[in-house]
Amino acid sequence: MLAKEIGEFNLIKRMSDILGNSSRQIIKGIGDDCAVINPPSELLQLVTTDMLVEGVHFELSTATPYQIGWKSLAVNISDIASMGGEPTYAFVSIGFPRNVTVEFVDEIYLGMRDVAREYGVDIIGGDTVSSPQVIINIALLGEVEKDCYILRSGAKQGDLICVTGDVGGSSAGLEILQKKLNINGTEKHLLPRPRLKEGRLLAKSGYVNAMIDISDGVSSEIHHICEQSGTGAKIYMKDIPLSAYVQSVANIVNKNPYDFALFGGEDYELLFTCQYDKFQYLQELVYNNCHTPITCIGQILDKSELITIDDLDHRSIPLLAKGYNHFV
Ligand code: ADP
Ligand code: MG
Numbered sequence: 126m127l128a129k130e131i132g133e134f135n136l137i138k139r140m141s142d143i144l145g146n147s148s149r150q151i152i153k154g155i156g157d158d159c160a161v162i163n164p165p166s167e168l169l170q171l172v173t174t175d176m177l178v179e180g181v182h183f184e185l186s187t188a189t190p191y192q193i194g195w196k197s198l199a200v201n202i203s204d205i206a207s208m209g210g211e212p213t214y215a216f217v218s219i220g221f222p223r224n225v226t227v228e229f230v231d232e233i234y235l236g237m238r239d240v241a242r243e244y245g246v247d248i249i250g251g252d253t254v255s256s257p258q259v260i261i262n263i264a265l266l267g268e269v270e271k272d273c274y275i276l277r278s279g280a281k282q283g284d285l286i287c288v289t290g291d292v293g294g295s296s297a298g299l300e301i302l303q304k305k306l307n308i309n310g311t312e313k314h315l316l317p318r319p320r321l322k323e324g325r326l327l328a329k330s331g332y333v334n335a336m337i338d339i340s341d342g343v344s345s346e347i348h349h350i351c352e353q354s355g356t357g358a359k360i361y362m363k364d365i366p367l368s369a370y371v372q373s374v375a376n377i378v379n380k381n382p383y384d385f386a387l388f389g390g391e392d393y394e395l396l397f398t399c400q401y402d403k404f405q406y407l408q409e410l411v412y413n414n415c416h417t418p419i420t421c422i423g424q425i426l427d428k429s430e431l432i433t434i435d436d437l438d439h440r441s442i443p444l445l446a447k448g449y450n451h452f453v
Pocket of ligand 1: 137140154155156157158159160217218219248249250251252253
């Protein structure tokens with residue numbers, strides 16, 4: 126059924142029905158000119174927004190509407206996770222072509238609903254417009270204790286640089302989709318799982334000095350941290366955690382697996398720096414609570430030092446800040 130057969134208001138009603146009731150005490154959700162919520166009293170308010178555009182961030186030929194819905198909210202949750210916060214309320218502004226079907230819209234909202242439920246988010250408003258391409262902008266609120274939020278700018282000389290999980294899997298999956306190869310393992314690209322619980326544990330530990338989520342690739346994120354912290358850094362290529370999947374995709378498409386990890390992006394793992402002597406404690410803390418491994422991949426250096434990577438032959442080379450960049 127075409128959405129235009131039921132009209133904008135019925136379409137919004139369907140979205141609201143799919144999303145169901147809010148899990149929090151709210152004064153007014155979807156259905157009025159504004160949502161009305163109680164501000165977090167003792168906490169700081171986090172606010173983030175991310176936009177996904179058909180043809181730039183996803184293709185309808187390689188991602189299902191459910192996956193698009195999931196990912197559009199997941200990437201915002203990852204931003205809250207990287208601050209050490211807890212996500213709360215989301216607002217979804219969405220544009221569809223005029224000939225969109227109701228079923229397509231339903232599927233997008235089912236994907237958003239599932240990730241919202243899993244991570245404790247309530248979608249309580251938005252806007253719906255027609256647009257030549259599918260476009261989704263989500264604004265997400267979150268909360269964090271006053272002494273708990275983690276910025277990119279807090280890295281200190283001597284800190285270890287660490288990542289959760291493994292990296293490169295998302296862009297390896299994208300390569301598989303783009304080359305239309307019949308290989309499983311594209312979930313990390315299509316249905317990313319933000320490291321929310323891990324981010325909370327790390328932030329609350331008090332031993333993490335800087336944190337960022339990996340949306341543009343490890344190299345870009347290291348540059349962001351170093352730039353904002355006023356430091357240099359050294360990365361050890363041999364220590365970058367690659368899954369067997371990344372290695373095998375790299376073999377098949379004849380690419381360097383570390384390129385996926387360093388320059389690929391969209392892994393939505395957390396990259397953070399911590400006090401040298403607290404690494405093992407944090408590793409155990411996160412593994413025991415989340416079964417997520419943490420790997421040390423390098424160290425923060427004085428600002429007089431460059432950002433370099435030791436390659437597999439132990440040669441030190443500059444780490445380029447290339448990753449996905451919309452304007453190059
Ligand atoms: P207005 O004309 O005041 O902008 P709308 O008709 O756009 O009102 O929206 C009506 C209600 O539905 C509002 O509560 C709005 O937040 C909500 N809403 C509209 N579009 C969406 C959407 N895509 N997802 C979730 N809520 C939406
Ligand atoms: Mg509106």
